[in-house]
Amino acid sequence: MTQPIRTGPFNRFQKIHLQQAKLIAFAIGTLLLTLFVVLGRLGIRINTTPSLPVGLYISASEASQLVEFCPPEPAASMAKQRGYRGEGSCPDGAAPLMKPVVGRPGDVVEVSHTGLSVNARRIPNTAPLQSDTQGRPLKHYPFGRYSVDFGTIWVASTYNARSFDSRYFGPISESIVRAHLRPLVTF
Incomplete structure (x- = not known):
């Protein structure tokens, strides 16, 4: 017999x-x-993005290989509009980016179809892509060789080939770096 x-x-x-x-x-x-x-x-800082290993990163008192920054315009608006950056503490209301530093003042960075090279050493996973995961076009920084000027750095993820970094927006001013970071615990 069944129950009602x-x-x-x-x-x-x-x-x-x-x-x-x-x-x-x-x-x-x-x-x-x-x-x-x-x-x-x-x-x-807690990183859950694919640009770096997931984990906890801590501010370092000295310059380090990882930086946190609010990207410059027009890259900031595009990254926010396309959903590359979530909500956060940058002036535009979006999250800052965390990226490894690949080029410092005095270095020579080359941007080509094969990716970034710094001082003639190729950086892995940095070939510019034609489009993002949604099929939207991506415009790379102009191909060529660039001397890294005083007060600027180049950032790029070697961890993720789809990272949004200097291969698309070029060098960034060191003045927009909010923190130098080092990994605390990564997974």
């Missing part, structure tokens, strides 16, 4: 469990928000 299906309002037991679930979800959300704020104040 209850279609009426929640019984008291179900209401209590729903209230407890809401309270637990609120507590977890508050805890995560607090954790992000505390980590940020300690100089710890």
Whole structure:
């Protein structure tokens, strides 16, 4: 014999469990928000993007091979509009980028169809792509050889061939670097 299906309002037991679930979800959300704020104040960044290994990165007091920056225009607007950057603390309301530094003042960077080369050494995974994962066209920085000027750096991910970096927007001013980073824990 089959039991009839209850279609009426929640019984008291179900209401209590729903209230407890809401309270637990609120507590977890508050805890995560607090954790992000505390980590940020300690100089710890969480990377979940494919440009670097997923993990925690900490601010370094000296210049390092990794930097966090808000990209320059027009790259910033394009990256935000296309969803390459989530919500964050840059002036445009989007997240900063974290990238390895591949070229420093005095270096010579070459941009070609095979990728970036620094001082005649090819940087892996830096060939400019024709389009992004959604099929939208990508315009690379003009092919050529560039001396890295004082006060500028070139950034590029060797970890991910689809990274949005200097192969598309060229050198960045060191003045827009918000932090020098080093890996704390990566996965």
